[in-house]
Amino acid sequence: MTEQYIVTRFPGINVRFVHSGCGGDRVTGGGGGPIDLRLDRDVTFYKPSVVTVMLGMNDASYRPFDANIFKTYADGYRHLVSKLKTDNPGVRLTLIKPSPFDDITRPVSFPGRYNAVLLRYSDFVGELAAGEGASTADLNGPVVDMLRRANATDPQNAAKIIPDRVHPDWGGHLIMAECLLKSWNAPELVSDVAIDASTGKATTRNAKVGGFTKGAGGAIRWNTTENALPFPLMSVAGNGNDAPYNLAVASSDFVDALDQEMLKVSNLTNGRYRLTIDGKPAGEFTSAQLAQGINLAVLPTPMLEQARLVGRLTQIRADIHNSRWREFQVPQAGNPQAGQFIPALIKNLDAADGPLTKAQRDAAKPRAHAFELKPL
């Protein structure tokens, strides 16, 4: 989702993404192998300029705070950061404070709560980052705040945002991505267009407007080309999990903070209007609402459809890389029968990355759209 944001918000910049996170990992490694192998094979191999690290959920072992367990974490984390910096000179690290164990929508795990243990680990991550010149992203506090708001509104669906209390569903992932993006000073602006309906004069940020005309019956038309796309909200849902996803969005400030595609139209004759974009209805609004401003990012627009295509291509690229890595490279590495075939298989899967990246970027390129506001 972080990649989806960057590709849709900055379609012109060339940034490469590799997803090397592995569920179950600790500072010592996990199912993907010991930590030094993980770092060599899954991180340094890709010559990163930016690396994010999030560890702690498994390290703390789902039990009350234990000083010995914590020491293993702290020592292992220091080793990990040292190795990353030595092997990747100049790399910018973002150390992520562990995402929460859901003690909000379910009874607490034990007196004192497991998430309170994770907060002690978070404090260590913050101190380590400060000492190592790394940035931090807090994926705990803001997600807990979101869960509290969601639980107050709709407890049944709030419990589905992090269904097993550890691994988030798509809505939880989205809010965690928001936390990381905010730590990177991600802009909220998709575009900002203000049009005076009486004169056709337009004021824009990150967009171009032209072709303003007045039609019969008070309709107005114009063309807009934005330099960015809205975030592909709901691109990953539609699988029966829409309600928890929407609850997570509504219980957060995601739209305010990261997804502002604003349209203001002033000096319309008082009344209600239907907005169409490329001939398709996007919504109905009063002249007062249009004068105050509407956020196109959450409307069914051609721009959102375009963003969702970018989102799907992003997911396909990530899925292929994940298969290459998790289904072949790691499990078959020591298999004497399969081993001889693996390098060619990996090479073929890697060959898809370039064309898929190009398809992803081509799909994100700005397009002109025909807008119309028509009185109802």
Place this chain on the structure above:
Amino acid sequence: MSELPCMTKLLLGIGMGAALLGGAANAQTASDFAIKAGDRVVF
């Protein structure tokens, strides 16, 4: 909005609420963004 599906109505409600609440919570610009052209990001 009667012809719009429920999901769209919900998202529309979120968006209009955000707009009517006065807009964005932060004011970062593209130049402030920590990820730059040419970066290779490993998550």
